[in-house]
Structures are given as structure tokens and as C-alpha cells.
Amino acid sequence: MYQSILVPLDGSPLGEGVLPYVEALARGLKSPVTLLHVVDPALDSRDRARPVTIDQALQHVETLAQDYLRSVARGLEQAGVR
Numbered sequence: 370m371y372q373s374i375l376v377p378l379d380g381s382p383l384g385e386g387v388l389p390y391v392e393a394l395a396r397g398l399k400s401p402v403t404l405l406h407v408v409d410p411a412l413d414s415r416d417r418a419r420p421v422t423i424d425q426a427l428q429h430v431e432t433l434a435q436d437y438l439r440s441v442a443r444g445l446e447q448a449g450v451r
Contacts, residue, residue, distance in 0.1 A: 371398050377405045380437055388441070392448045401451040404441055406434050 376391050378384050395402050408430045 371400045374398075374400050374402045375405060376402055377407075378438075378441065380406065385441070388444070392445060392450055395445075395450045396448075402445055404438050404445075406438055408434050 374391060374395055376387065391402060394400075
């Protein structure tokens with residue numbers, strides 16, 4: 370029925386509140402999950418150590434986003450979700 374489930378996440382506990390429902394839905398439908406996290410380097414406040422160049426800033430927030438999504442993905446995989 371559904372080919373995949375797209376889950377937008379903003380990194381907040383409120384946003385992550387959807388994950389138990391995603392797990393149940395994905396297992397029930399046997400659908401893979403795609404996680405989406407959009408970042409704005411100018412607004413990223415998770416790390417106060419600011420890089421010097423734009424390229425460094427982009428690399429920094431990309432690394433933070435990838436680490437975050439990997440962490441969420443590990444939790445879903447442990448629950449049996451692709």
C-alpha cells in the first residue's frame with residue numbers, strides 16, 4: 370500500500386514524540402522509513418563554538434544533522450524498522 374514513510378524531525382522532544390507511532394505504522398505496513406531533518410546554519414544553536422567560514426559552518430551543521438539522524442535511525446532499527 371505505502372512504499373515508504375517520510376518522517377520530518379526538528380530535533381525536539383516534541384517532534385520525536387511521533388517515533389513510537391512511526392515504529393508501529395512501519396512495522397504494520399512493512400514500510401521503510403525515511404528520516405528528514407532540515408537545518409539552517411544561521412539558526413543552529415546546539416553548539417556555541419562557531420566555525421569561521423561558511424563552508425565550515427555548513428560542514429558543522431551537516432555533521433550535527435547526520436549524527437542526530439543516525440541516532441534516531443539506530444533506535445528505529447532496534448525496533449525492527451528499516
